[in-house]
Amino acid sequence: xxxxxxxxxxxxxxxxxxxxxxxxxxxxxxxxxxxxxxxxxxxxxxxxxxxxxxxxxxxxxxxxxxxxxxxxxxxxxxxxxxxxxxxxxxxxxxxxxxxxxxxxxxxxxxxxxxxxxxxxxxxxxxxxxxxxxxxxxxxxxxxxxxxxxxxxxxxxxxxxxxxxxxxxxxxxxxxxxxxxxxxxxxxxxxxxxxxxxxxxxxxxxxxxxxxxxxxxxxxxxxxxxxxxxxxxxxxxxxxxxxxxxxxxxxxxxxxxxxxxxxx
Amino acid sequence: xxxxxxxxxxxxxxxxxxxxxxxxxxxxxxxxxxxxxxxxxxxxxxxxxxxxxxxxxxxxxxxxxxxxxxxxxxxxxxxxxxxxxxxxxxxxxxxxxxxxxxxxxxxxxxxxxxxxxxxxxxxxxxxxxxxxxxxxxxxxxxxxxxxxxxxxxxxxxxxxxxxxxxxxxxxxxxxxxxxxxxxxxxxxxxxxxxxxxxxxxxxxxxxxxxxxxxxxxxxxxxxxxxxxxxxxxxxxxxxxxxxxxxxxxxxxxxxxxxxxxxxxxxxxxxxxxxxxxxxxxxxx
Amino acid sequence: xxxxxxxxxxxxxxxxxxxxxxxxxxxxxxxxxxxxxxxxxxxxxxxxxxxxxxxxxxxxxxxxxxxxxxxxxxxxxxxxxxxxxxxxxxxxxxxxxxxxxxxxxxxxxxxxxxxxxxxxxxxxxxxxxxxxxxxxxxxxxxxxxxxxxxxxxxxxxxxxxxxxxxxxxxxxxxxxxxxxxxxxxxxxxxxxxxxxxxxxxxxxxxxxxxxxxxxxxxxxxxxxxxxxx
Numbered sequence: 182x183x184x185x186x187x188x189x190x191x192x193x194x195x196x197x198x199x200x201x202x203x204x205x206x207x208x209x210x211x212x213x214x215x216x217x218x219x220x221x222x223x224x225x226x227x228x229x230x231x232x233x234x235x236x237x238x239x240x241x242x243x244x245x246x247x248x249x250x251x252x253x254x255x256x257x258x259x260x261x262x263x264x265x266x267x268x269x270x271x272x273x274x275x276x277x278x279x280x281x282x283x284x285x286x287x288x289x290x291x292x293x294x295x296x297x298x299x300x301x302x303x304x305x306x307x308x309x310x311x312x313x314x315x316x317x318x319x320x321x322x323x324x325x326x327x328x329x330x331x332x333x334x335x336x337x338x339x340x341x342x343x344x345x346x347x348x349x350x351x352x353x354x355x356x357x358x359x360x361x362x363x364x365x366x367x368x369x370x371x372x373x374x375x376x377x378x379x380x381x382x383x384x385x386x387x388x389x390x391x392x393x394x395x396x397x398x399x400x401x402x403x404x405x406x407x408x409x410x411x412x413x414x415x416x417x418x419x420x421x422x423x424x425x426x427x428x429x430x431x432x433x434x435x436x437x438x439x440x441x442x443x444x
Numbered sequence: 445x446x447x448x449x450x451x452x453x454x455x456x457x458x459x460x461x462x463x464x465x466x467x468x469x470x471x472x473x474x475x476x477x478x479x480x481x482x483x484x485x486x487x488x489x490x491x492x493x494x495x496x497x498x499x500x501x502x503x504x505x506x507x508x509x510x511x512x513x514x515x516x517x518x519x520x521x522x523x524x525x526x527x528x529x530x531x532x533x534x535x536x537x538x539x540x541x542x543x544x545x546x547x548x549x550x551x552x553x554x555x556x557x558x559x560x561x562x563x564x565x566x567x568x569x570x571x572x573x574x575x576x577x578x579x580x581x582x583x584x585x586x587x588x589x590x591x592x593x594x595x596x597x598x599x600x601x602x603x604x605x606x607x608x609x610x611x612x613x614x615x616x617x618x619x620x621x622x623x624x625x626x627x628x629x630x631x632x633x634x635x636x637x638x639x640x641x642x643x644x645x646x647x648x649x650x651x652x653x654x655x656x657x658x659x660x661x662x663x664x665x666x667x668x669x670x671x672x673x674x675x676x677x678x679x680x681x682x683x684x685x686x687x688x689x690x691x692x693x694x695x696x697x698x699x700x701x702x703x704x705x706x707x708x709x710x711x712x713x714x715x716x717x718x719x720x721x722x723x724x725x726x727x728x
Numbered sequence: 729x730x731x732x733x734x735x736x737x738x739x740x741x742x743x744x745x746x747x748x749x750x751x752x753x754x755x756x757x758x759x760x761x762x763x764x765x766x767x768x769x770x771x772x773x774x775x776x777x778x779x780x781x782x783x784x785x786x787x788x789x790x791x792x793x794x795x796x797x798x799x800x801x802x803x804x805x806x807x808x809x810x811x812x813x814x815x816x817x818x819x820x821x822x823x824x825x826x827x828x829x830x831x832x833x834x835x836x837x838x839x840x841x842x843x844x845x846x847x848x849x850x851x852x853x854x855x856x857x858x859x860x861x862x863x864x865x866x867x868x869x870x871x872x873x874x875x876x877x878x879x880x881x882x883x884x885x886x887x888x889x890x891x892x893x894x895x896x897x898x899x900x901x902x903x904x905x906x907x908x909x910x911x912x913x914x915x916x917x918x919x920x921x922x923x924x925x926x927x928x929x930x931x932x933x934x935x936x937x938x939x940x941x942x943x944x945x946x947x948x949x950x951x952x953x954x955x956x957x
Contacts, residue, residue, distance in 0.1 A: 226917060261827075263907045270796070274803025276810065276826075494864050526866045534864040540857035543955040544879045553875065554865035618956040636865060 210407040211254075214278055220251040223263040223277035229433040230283035231260070242301075242433040243281045246426070250416050269293045272404050279409070280402035295407060296400035298414045300426065302438040304396045305337045306374050307389040308356055308367040315366060318392055327355040327364035334368035337394040356383060368394070372436040398438055418442055446505075447472040447671060448493075448640060453502035455488055462488045463499065464695035470640070470688075473669040477682040480692035481718060486675045489692070490644050493673065494534045495525055506531055506639065533633030537645040539625040541617040541632070548613045551632045552600045558636075559592045596635075603631035607661050623654035627661055641665070643674040647681075659685075679722050683707050691715050735918060735926045742911035743933045746900045749832060749910070753896060756836035761843025768848055779844075786841035792902050794838055799830040799906045831903035839896060846888050850881040854957070880957040890945040894938050 214220050224231035224243065234240040239248075239260045251258030263271050268284075271277045272294055286296045309315050315324060322343050328334040330348035334355070338346045347364050349355050355367035360383065371393065378386045401417075403410050420426045421442035430437045446469035453466040462485045470476050478486045491497045493504070495512075504512040511528050520528065541550050567585050570576060576584070604610050607627035617625060626646055633641060643662070647655040659681050665672065666685055676682055682689055682703065689706040691699045693714045699706065710716045767779040786794070803809045810826045854877050862872035904913040915930040 226920075261825075261907070262909060264905060267800075267906070270800045270804070274800035274809070276800070276803060496860055496863065522868065526868065529864055530866045532864070534860075536857055536861065538855075538857055540855070540861035542858070542861070542876050543957050544883075554862075554867060557867055557871050557875065616955050632865070 208406075210278060210404060210409045211412065213275075214254060214256055214409065217256075219257040219259050220247070220254060220279065221259045221261060221277045222247045222251075222279045222281050223268060223271050224260055224280075224282045225262060225265050227282055229435065231281070242429050242435045243283060245429060246300075246417075246420070247279070247281045249420065249425070250413065253416055254412070268402065272402060275404075278403075278407075279413075283399050284402055285397045286400040290402070293405070295403045295405050295410055297403065297410060298417055298444075299398040299400045299438045299441040300417050300421075301399040301430070301435050302371070302397060303333075303399065303436055304371045305334050305368050305394040306371045307392050308359055308369060308374055308378055308386050309365065309389055310359060310362075311379075311385050311387045313365065313387075313389075315389060316391075321366050321368075321389070321392070324365040325363075327358035327367045329355055329369070333370070333395060337368050341394070353377075356386065359386060370436075372434055375436060376434045398441070446470065447474070447507060449503075449505040450489075450493070451503040451505075453489065453492055453499045453504075455485075455492060455497060455499045462695055463492070466502075466692075466695075466697055468690065468697065468700075470671065470673065473671055474687045475666050475670075475672045475674065475685055476688045476690060477674045477676055477686040478690045478692060479676065479679065479682055479718075480698075481721075484692040485695040486692050487644055490534070490642050490673065490675050493640075494532050494642060495529045496534075530636055531639045533636060533638035533641040535626070535629050535633050535641070535643045535646050537648050539617075539622075539629045539649070541620075541625055541628055543617050546614050546616050547609060547620070547628050548597075548600050548604065550617070550628055551603055551635045552596050554632070555596045555599075555635050556593065559589055559596075562592065563589050599635060600631075603634055606634075606664070607631045608657075621654060622650045623657045626650065626658045630658075630661055630665075640671045640673060643672065643676070645675055645677060647676070647678055679707070679719075691718070693718070731923075735923070735929065738914045738918075739911050739926060739930055739933060742909060742914040743930075743937075745828070745908060746897065746903075746910040746912075747937070749828065749835065749900045749903060749908070750897050752832050753835040753839055753900075754893065756832070757839035757843055760836060760840035762847050764840055764844035765847035765851065768844060769851065783841045783844060786838050787845070791834065791838050791899060792905050795831060795834040795902060795905055798834045798837075799827065825908075827906050827908050828903070831906060831908045835896070835900070835903070839892070842892055843889070846885050846892065847881065849888075850885040851877065853884055854880050879952070883952045883955070883957055886945060886949055886952070890941070893945075894941055897937055897941070898934060 222244075224239075226232050227241075229241055230243040231239065231241040232244075244260060247260065248258045261277060263277060263280075265282075268280045269290075272280060280294075283301070284290075286299055290296075307315070307321055315321060318341070322341060323345075324343075325345045325347065326338055326343050327347045327349055328338050329352045330350065332352065334352070335346075335348060347358060349358060352367075352369045352373050355364070355369055356377065358364035359367045366389075371388075374388050377383050378388055401413060403413070417426070421437075421439075426437065426442065429435070448468075448470040450466060450468040453463045454461070455463040464485075466485075466489055468476075468489075478489065480486050488497060492499045492502075499512070499514060501514045502512070503510065503514070511531065542553065545553060563585055566588050567581060570581050570584055601610070601613070604613060607630060609624060609627055609631070612620065612624060612628075617628070620628065626649075630641075630646075646662070647658050650658065655678065659678070662672070662674070662681075663685055674682070674685075684703075686703045689701065689703050690697055691706060691712075691714075693712075699710065699712050699715050706715070707719065710719055764779055764783065767775050768783060770776045770779075799810065801807075810830055858876055858880070859872055862876045867875070900910055901912040904910050904916075907913070911930045911933055912927075915927045918926040
């Protein structure tokens, strides 16, 4: 029996020693990524930011940028699916190097991890007919409002205590309500609004100027104090400056945080 | 001249002293029955003889060979212990047949398991004695194993015949009556050709009408001059079959002698009380 | 129909991960549990106490927590990082990933602890007479265990074992806590698209699998019904 105990101890110590060898040396994330020759990016399936296309490849606004960033570092890009609730544990346990998944840079999260420069934003805006008299939040409160049921727009309607709300099944239906005159206002994502309102079929509509609800900014998440941040910020700004990010934003319909990227 | 000599066995379980200096001589071919009330230490003595328990103090000599000595410097290893155990066979009160094997396999299992070691020894001998190449040795060993297997199977069937259970060869223990089970257990113990066969209350777990068939088998073994030690409650049987009766009380051999002396002319008070209690019970 | 086929193939892929985790866990945990059970009935007190404490911890804390500890804690404490693999191995490609292996380690250890208690109960329920009969017939300890006791133990433990094994296939869903993409992960993924029925459909996969397991266990039980212990 003592022999068995000794054997078990040896195995445990041996395994611990072997694993110790693969342990990361210094604190430099940049060095780690280069040593491993790969950048591990944690995502969830979240179109249009990250999703798997018909060829089985990762696609989306965030995924494409992540691949470009890895290329710039000269390492492979590995995109892994994580459980959203565990993103901080994934980062801090070094299972992933970045969270790049249309992540809202909230104050609470900021206490745990670092953010890159914000590259995109989202907000709910009000869409009305071009000739509408509605110009303020107060007027919207009492108007007939169309929202997508279960969307951020519906949350806004509830938070603002709007009196007449028509829940519809899609954001596009909400705009159609306005177009058809059955509702006065549609509360939808700024990304969606910017890409369709005032063009083609929806030429007769406009976004109410100066009105937006629940502004969120998107950023890439990094470990606290990571030296990848400087590289990543420079990369994002450079890709904005050369027009790459703007082109991607158009392709995927993403609202850019132009002030932050230009700054 | 004693065949088996037991000298000064002492054994305690915790605070309880069960054997308090047992001395016993058994001659070759002798049938010894051990009687006594429960708690007198008879079963413990039998278990010590079979190396299921280790006496705290004592010595045991079989056929001139010292099998056990509490004063020995070194404790026996597993291998030595097994070899020594094989001098004895033990038939349990509750049979302890192996339920997943049929009757014949119960009998042949242990001898079959021994073949491997025997073959190793045989191989070693071959290598030392004769100039043979590896293939020849391999062939000889294979033959040796085959012969052994046949031998064991044949012996198994003969044993079944002896206990009159040939037709139950393929039956499983759960299909046997108590008496049949105990007869298989006897055959199983005999398959290893022990020098001394021990019985621990072989009929106590049986219905009264089934004890006869087991006792008959034991009697037939006596005719073949088997050395046997039998712990029993069957006084009639003890009287009938024994060459020597040992009466144990409170961990000591209280009285010992020919059946006639013990049953008809008991000397000690304890034996008298014991015998009268048995007679009273029989009278009920 | 296209949607149904898409859901089916995605759930099948997820379920193959679940089943792989199930099978590999059994392959490791069944013998490991036996070794642990020997340790918990050992006469050598330090060994016995050590393993009893281990079993207590493994049975006394949530499996989800153990998965977390095994996968994240080494990195959080800067001990080591589970090496991340670009893809899985060969045709397992999307199945045997680092996450899968971490989950496998957690499941194997946890289930070995449960199995060890079942084995222990089984071994201790075998009458002392069986061991002694083997001893007086000159068998070695190993021979007694494998030739005499083991099959009796197996017969005894099939009912509790089958219970535990059926629980295991359902427990594999806990692996998606560290993003092992099992069947329930994909079912939940479809829920994000507003499809609820794939969740029930996933339930049917489990149900069929457990049905098969039940048939297998009944067969084994029947096979061993020729003797009584």
